[in-house]
Amino acid sequence: MKVFNKAALVILLISLLVLTACNENTTNSESSNTDNKKYEIAGILMQSDVEWFKQIQLGMEKAAKDYNVNLKIGNSNLDLAEESNLIDTYSSQGMDAIVMSAIDSSSSTQAIKRALEKDVTVINYNTNVDEEVMKYFVGIDNFELGAQAGKILVDYVNEHLNGEAKLGMVTLSMFEVGKDRERGFLSEVEKAPGIEIVSKQDANGPENGMSVAETMIQANPDMNVMWAANGGTTMGVVQGIISKGLQEKIKFFGTDMDVQTGNALLDSTNPYQAVSTQDPEKIGYQSVEAAVQVLQGEEVESEIIVDLDVFTKDDKEKVQQYVEKYSNI
Structure with missing residues (x-):
């Protein structure tokens, strides 16, 4: 009887270990799927042929790679109508977030409002917009x-x-x-x-x-x-x-x-x-990084100030x- 109890106990322990392992695998698999969600993020540049914004794009692309993001880059070319069109297009395409340097603190707000109404996360970098629509800013002092x-x-x-x-x-x-x-x-x-x-x-x-x-x-x-x-x-x-x-x-x-x-x-x-x-590459990187963190439900500072440099x-x-x-x- 004592031998039978020991055998049963061993079988029970093995069963529990197998079940625990299965549960851990399932949990890890689900966590991995969540962590690896490929967010769709659009980055809008003011002038794509300017070195400063080229460095912004480099930073965005590096963050997109690090955070497994599908990144699309657009250029407003300092044209408010084109900026508005890009924001509306990206919102309609179901982008999860738009990362942008607004041309004008007031005139850019209507298009941003429309994006926010479609539950698109908007991260402003470099330039500020009116407080009523600016949820997050990445830039310098x-x-x-x-x-x-x-x-x-x-x-x-x-x-x-x-x-x-x-x-x-x-x-x-x-x-x-x-x-x-x-x-x-x-x-x-x-x-x-x-x-x-x-x-x-x-x-x-x-x-x-x-x-x-x-x-x-x-x-x-x-x-x-x-x-x-x-x-x-x-x-x-x-x-x-x-x-x-x-x-x-x-x-x-x-x-x-x-x-x-x-x-x-x-x-x-x-x-x-x-x-x-300033460090535009770092600004571009941290803008996309902030977008991902917001989308993942993490707590993100409303204003992210990037360090300065001297040469x-x-x-x-x-x-x-x-x-x-x-x-x-």
Whole structure:
């Protein structure tokens, strides 16, 4: 009788182990199917031929691969009608999420509303929209971006110019991000009593930047440092300095890194000294990542702020790595 009980107990234990294993396999299989759901996500770029947005796309594509996402990329080309059409099309196609940089904080909202009404998750990156439709934002603090540039310039003036300089600012006050950058920049520069702002003008784009720089230089022959608030414009200002033959006298500090800026930093004769910048590839990555997390029901911060970066003429190895990485995109 005792032998029979032991045998029965062994059989019972084996049966329980088999059942447990089956249950675990079933649970793991179900979990795997859920985790491996292939979400359909659309990414909308403002300008697909611009290096900044090419890096955004690289980040989106890397996140799509890492998170097993079907990613579709569209280009609004700074056209509100095209942006609206893309949002409506992706919503009708049953996309799970749309990741976008809105062209206008107000005018872009109606199309976003229509997407939200169809239960499409919308992640805004780079640009903000009206609060009533903006659930999630991935980007940078533009005030801090400007402040970072200001601190770099002040440190240079203190170290190389005995704390005194005549400064020309090429701003971007026609856009809210430009205003934020200018305020941040001034928050640092105004701490330095030896720096005098002798000129401040708006510009946007290389040609405009070059023209404005030449005008400012002509009107302020004692100016010896300059700053510009956005990419593209920065290289125009640099060319304006060079066209006047003043690359030895006027030192330049910029905002927004690109390959052209990298090459300027690597050139010892170029007046470009340092650039305060964001990381568009990381912004693209974290935008898609946030979309996946929202779709999976995870708790996601309504505002995800991506870290800033700095490239300087002194750190040629870091600059060279950047140039090699992005030269062929």
